[in-house]
Amino acid sequence: MAIQTISAQVRLLESSIGHQLLKPSGRTVVLTDAGRAVFLRADEIFLLGSRIPEEAAAAATGPSVRLSVGLSDGIAKLAAHRLLQPVLATSGLKLICHDGELEQLMAELALHKLDLVLACQPPPHNSSFRLSSERLVASRVDWYGPVALVSDQKIAEFPQSLKDLPILAPTYHAALRERMDRWLENLGIQAQIVGEFEDSALLSIFSAQGMGVFPVTELGSADLVNIQSLKLLGCSDGLNEEIYGIYSSRSKNHPLVRKILNI
Structure with missing residues (x-):
């Protein structure tokens, strides 16, 4: 033109x-x-x-329900899957998931490009996006590691045994990282951080290959029991991860969003 x-x-x-x-x-x-x-x-x-065009084609082939979800950097993908579980059996569901920085995802939510954002923190009080949130879960953090590192003695001495073990940690993109650091510091444990990962699934893979032990929310740990090379080291007392569902005034009326938020 x-x-x-x-x-x-x-x-x-x-x-x-x-x-x-x-x-x-x-x-x-x-x-x-x-x-x-x-x-x-x-x-x-x-x-x-x-x-x-997409919605017209979908309507011609049968009813469908579109749900666009943003997953904030640092959120455990296994935990996100568990939180979305209530709607996964919806007939005609078309689920679209995006990873990204929380600020960018909130902007897309405000522009109605997303229906819901799952994040480890609520939207800031001074945010200009006019979004609301519900705390979906406060999940205990468990520690897993490769069988070769998680001996009966290390289990019995947990959490102090963490001072003698290589640790794989989430990066500071995850709200869990700062809480984990404070928890270890309060216990007087000088952590041996040998790896940092933004992706929680990738972190568990490196651990399964013997690189170190790692924290995972109780919500996400249920999917680790089938990985034979990983073993539960211990359950944290006083260390939790919170996950929030962030939504707009418009997306709150989406039936699947309401089901996830339980409202």
Whole structure:
């Protein structure tokens, strides 16, 4: 499309809404405050429009239910699966999961690109996104490790035995990491951190290969019992991980979101 055509369309839109959308900035132009507001709304409109072919095709083949969930960096994927379990048997379900930074996921939720965000913390009180949250679970943290490292003696001496074991830890993207550090410090344990992982599933794989012991929420540990090379070292007293479901006023009305939030 020619630049002249675009300029004419912008002027026509400005005339229609009664506000200037662009302003000069050096040798180029930038969005005004009104322009930014229109851009955000237009982005939402284009997103809805892009879904029309997909939703029309789905309607032609049978009823479907779309659920878009954002998984914040640091959240245990095994735990996320457990929290989504109540809706996974929904007839015609189309589940879409995205990983990302919490701030970005909240922005997408506010723009209705997502229906729900699972995170290890609620939205900040000073957030401009006007989102709400429900605490879904406060899960105890268990410790697992490779059979070669988790001896009967190490189990009996837990948690003090952690001072003698290599530890695989989540990165500081996860809220659990800071709580884990404080918990170990309160016990007087100087941790031997030999690896840090953003992905909890990847962390468990490295542990299963003998690299070290690692913390996992009780909610996610249920899926580890089938990994024969991993063994329970101990259960933490006073160390928990909280998971929140974050939603917008619009997505709160989604039937599957309400089922997950139990509201």
